[in-house]
């Protein structure tokens with residue numbers, strides 16, 4: 243019986259690994275099963291990571307998770323040259339956009355997570371071969387409303403009073419080659435480094451979407467879904483072999499309810515047509531996300547771990563936050579952790595409870611530190627001699643608002 247069972251198992255393993263190793267021939271990235279999982283069931287924590295930070299997808303919260311993880315272990319970040327260059331988004335990524343690549347002051351980068359327009363070939367020149375690549379998508383329907391509010395001043399949107407007006411125009415006054423107009427159409431596709439102007443012809447659209455999905459799959463090990471943020475964190479935790487403590491976070495760069503509105507079904511239908519590539523992308527990866535949940539841990543285990551994550555977050559909110567939650571920016575007392583504001587969106591922030599002991603205060607402080615400030619802190623740690631003198635955040639803000647290209651900070 244034992245023998246039969248072994249033969250049977252062997253055959254199953256052979257059967258499962260055959261298509262896997264064949265398909266991995268096409269992959270640019272190292273296949274997931276070779277990455278951080280041993281033959282035995284144990285795994286070890288993944289320290290080489292690329293996170294493609296997409297727009298308006300809760301990605302700032304993930305950035306904070308990665309910064310804290312790397313910061314507490316003294317890992318090295320591939321940071322934007324000159325600190326605030328945002329890796330020269332929306333240009334395609336190039337290695338020399340990273341501080342320390344040229345001249346070679348850093349010999350090993352562990353984590354790259356600032357905004358960029360992805361280009362796999364170039365990113366792989368900077369990062370080690372066993373790097374784990376992941377990103378996050380959000381439903382293009384709710385995203386569109388968010389983009390319209392946040393990027394209202396871009397050429398594509400500025401002459402329209404409402405999102406509905408913009409969509410009813412059917413792209414007649416849309417000029418794809420105008421700077422910053424990529425925010426208005428298929429922004430996810432754009433961030434992944436592909437052409438965001440969808441073909442009009444239906445069969446060509448399907449063909450292009452299929453190749454878009456294949457390209458993303460060949461470059462990334464995992465695609466998370468913003469609507470299922472906590473489930474995403476549980477899946478990420480398993481994929482990276484991290485602990486619950488590593489993936490717990492407060493929601494950062496979240497928009498106040500004041501500046502939100504809902505889409506009507508007609509407008510939603512128009513968005514699906516307008517940002518058709520993003521819509522295809524989202525639907526595919528929403529499906530594969532749930533398939534991944536099924537194969538990696540199953541729904542019962544997922545629910546259990548999501549519950550633990552939420553309990554820990556609630557506990558930390560109680561410990562860390564004055565008032566137990568987010569507040570509007572004018573109520574943030576410490577200007578050094580005030581989130582960057584732009585457009586008509588109101589980006590909320592946090593206040594830390596006074597009287598905490600130093601270690602707790604330090605943890606809480608890191609959990610509420612927004613993207614620009616954390617990027618500066620990591621840059622200062624890695625390149626103390628290059629960092630420009632500290633001006634207050636309003637000066638940084640004034641400098642950044644000169645160029646809309648740099649306005650990558652609000653998420654939802």
Ligand SMILES: *[C@@H]1O[C@H](CO)[C@@H](O)[C@H](O)[C@H]1NC(C)=O
Nearest residue numbers: 276277278279280281285286
């Ligand atoms: C596999 O396990 C061995 C011993 O525990 C360890 O040295 C090695 O780094 C592990 N490899 C991977 C890819 O996890």
Ligand SMILES: *[C@@H]1O[C@H](CO)[C@@H](O)[C@H](O)[C@H]1NC(C)=O
Nearest residue numbers: 311312313314315316317623
């Ligand atoms: C990180 O670096 C600091 C300063 O050099 C050091 O005090 C600390 O022990 C290091 N932490 C780890 C986890 O290596």
Ligand SMILES: *[C@@H]1O[C@H](CO)[C@@H](O)[C@H](O)[C@H]1NC(C)=O
Nearest residue numbers: 397415416417418419420421
């Ligand atoms: C679109 O924008 C580009 C870049 O600003 C400009 O050169 C071009 O003339 C515009 N096209 C139309 C039709 O307005």
Ligand SMILES: *[C@@H]1O[C@H](CO)[C@@H](O)[C@H](O)[C@H]1NC(C)=O
Nearest residue numbers: 441442443444445446447449
């Ligand atoms: C769409 O493209 C396909 C192949 O490129 C072509 O055969 C077909 O005629 C096109 N259809 C329309 C309506 O233009």
Ligand SMILES: *[C@@H]1O[C@H](CO)[C@@H](O)[C@H](O)[C@H]1NC(C)=O
Nearest residue numbers: 381467469524525528529532
């Ligand atoms: C995403 O997947 C979930 C689970 O299958 C499903 O309930 C939901 O409707 C999907 N979302 C979209 C926009 O397709």
Ligand SMILES: *[C@@H]1O[C@H](CO)[C@@H](O)[C@H](O)[C@H]1NC(C)=O
Nearest residue numbers: 597598599600601602603604
């Ligand atoms: C706590 O931090 C304060 C201010 O940074 C410092 O003066 C104090 O010595 C620290 N206490 C301990 C126990 O580290």
